[in-house]
Amino acid sequence: MNGAEWLARSLKESGQTHLFFVDAVLRRTLLELERVGVQPVLAHTEKAAVYMADAYGRVSGRPGVVAAQSVGAANLAAGLQDAYLARSPVLALTGHKPIGHQHRNAYQEVAHAPLFAPVTKFAAMVQEGADLPRQFRQAWAAAVSVPPRPVHLDLNGLMGEFVERGEAGAPPAALGSWRAPSHRPVAAPEEVRAAAAGLRSAQKVVIVAGDGAALSGCGAELLALAEVLQAPIATSLGARGIIPTTHPLAVGVVGNYSAPPANQVVHAAELVLFIGCDTGDQVTHTWRVPKPGTRVVQLDADPLEFHRSYDAEVTLLGDPRATLAALVAELGTPTRSPDFLRWAQGVMAEWRRAMAPRLTSEAVAIDPARLCAEVTRALPADGILVADTGYSGIWTGTLVELEPTQTYLRAAGSLGWAFPAALGAKCAAPGRKVIAWSGDGALYYHLPELETAKRRGIAVVLVVNNNSGFGQGWPNYLKQAGNRPKAAEQVLRFGPTDFAAVARQFGLKGIRVEKPGEIATALEEALDSEETVVVDVVTEIEARAPEPWTPEEGA
Known part of the structure; x- marks a missing residue:
């Protein structure tokens, strides 16, 4: 059995259903994966592929697997930051130019180890097919041990081809029972x-x-x-x-x-x-x-x-x-x-009373607090809510109510994470409904993954909190600009964009929501669909999310 066959069958026998990648890498393995029933998901950027693998790992407890060739390694490493900060198990596979090409200005190659060192807990170079079984097991074990975090295997060859062609010399690994957390010790x-x-x-x-x-x-x-x-x-x-x-x-x-x-x-x-x-x-x-x-x-x-x-x-x-x-x-x-x-x-009850009018607000443009209330009602009992960073995290983390039977995934800091992560979450849990909450500013990062959702038939509900700008920083920046509001607009405002129309250009369903009374019906229709649906909600950029209580100086 060569390395490509060994890797594909090991992923299959370990319970993996998908591998996320950007071409060109592991082409022999990808063909073998398709043959044994593991779905290769081609993304449009390495960071999007990593975010898919990240959420896959968080939902399944097994490492999400992501791959890129040598030139994409830097982009892949950058995407691992969120998984590292969120303690998510991810197995990153990259190709590297062979030893004879190193330190000779090889085309498009920089040293990989320094790139991955800050965002992985284990990394190894795999030189031959015979090395793969041992290092694969070691990497998997590290990924799911406490604290779960990304690991990296750098495979010999631009596309990992030297490892793919070599003899593995071992039966496939079945590591599906190695999940995060892999050990549950009791304190002394x-x-x-x-x-x-x-x-x-x-x-x-x-x-x-x-x-x-x-x-x-x-x-x-x-x-x-x-x-x-x-x-x-x-x-x-x-x-x-x-x-x-x-x-x-x-x-x-x-x-x-x-x-x-x-x-x-x-x-x-x-x-x-x-x-x-x-x-x-x-x-x-x-x-x-x-x-x-x-x-x-x-x-x-x-x-x-x-x-x-x-x-x-x-x-x-x-x-x-x-x-x-x-x-x-x-x-x-x-x-x-x-x-x-x-x-x-009493403190909690008083705050809830104060917020209640916003949860039923009929304002146009829409108050995102009302959108939060509608998402609370719409999310199924076993649903998954995936939220972006910044204001998306604050809105959903303070105003969307959740039960333990539901799953809340949030970005650990990478703007644009939510939509590709939602696709990965759906791959890990195909029987559960997934709602992604993204601001329009975040969605621009990975808008092309709408094509991925269409091509691979991955069904999520993408809710866009569309306020035509970066809402979190807008009021303060406008204040700083003083009598130059146009300068502030040039920095933090964009659009307006009709993302429902954009979705239709990708062959997907898009629903434009401009009034609060339309939200519930739009979410119901989207959740009933078996393909990705974009629910584009026109919201008020001046609306403020809940702000933290801060103690007085010295208190």
Whole structure:
């Protein structure tokens, strides 16, 4: 069996259904994949292909596989940043010119290793077909181990052809059971006891669950612990929906991309329990929430996350789901005052009352808050919502309500990520409906993937929050421009573009929505379709998404 046959059959036997790529690479493998029933998905840019693989990995738990030839390696590496930051398992395959061509100004080639070093946790050069089985297994294992992250195999040959032609010398690998997270250790008993003692000693406890908690799937255990402690639960943006977002214990997303209640509640805590949370600037409102000096207990499967931003009085090294079960058992039924939780619930209820009129707004152009309410109602019970970065993340992360049976995927920072990611998510879960929320500014990045959706028959609902500009920065920039509004428009405004008409040019269905009352019908029609449908919603650029509560200086 040569390398091409081995790779194709190993992907098939490992449960992979798709491989995402940009030509020209692994052509022998691609033909073999088609033969064994794994679908090669040709994208129009390497970054789009990576974003597809990223979401495929997040939904399936297996590495999304993406490939590009030597000249595309730099573009592919750039696309891995989002997967790396989001702790997503991705297996990147590239070709490189043979050793005899290296360091001789080979056409279109730069050194690959420095490009991939910041965005992968494992990388290797594969020189021969015989090396492929060992390095493939090693890369796969690294991708799904804690923390899951991208890995890179650089194959000998411009298109990897030397590895494809060589003898593999091993039967195909079947690695489908190696999923993220690949191991679920329980924290040491002494750590669990110390954490329980710390939690019992504080009355104002808040839980902050992060992306690691979402990866662990610990929603039920999280609720059980919070009920014992009478503790509000805040989440990172990536953990949105780990518990029902309307649950009485939920106070929403905390940090820079939050509505006011979560920051206010976390800042008021006596003790914060971080669970699978990276404590970076976004989730802590640039390290202002919780306030300096707040007691911290930290549970994480990755020890490198301990003490990164806050000195923790207790750390628990273990899988969140397994360790939370042990912690609940250790806590028993302590006597707790409900006063702090009731206060937090009051803060949350007051904010919901304040936002309610916007959720039913009949304004034209449309308030995106109304669009959020309609997406909440339309998303099926097992649906997947894929959101872009910036304002797309804030709108959906604060105003779209979710259940744990649904899946929320968000960009870790790469504008334009959502639409190609939605295609990858649909490939991983063909039986589930997928809605992508993208701003028009983000969609311009990867608009040609509408052709990919049409050609491959991938059915998602692409909702475009179309305000003809970059809405997040618009009011502040307009203010800075003073008496030169035209200068501000030249920088942050574009269009107007009718994306429904654009969709039709690609042979897809497009629905233009200009009034709030039209949104529900458009979403229903789009979700009933078996092909990608663009729902182009004309929204108000002046509409402001919820803004985070910020403590006073020194508070």
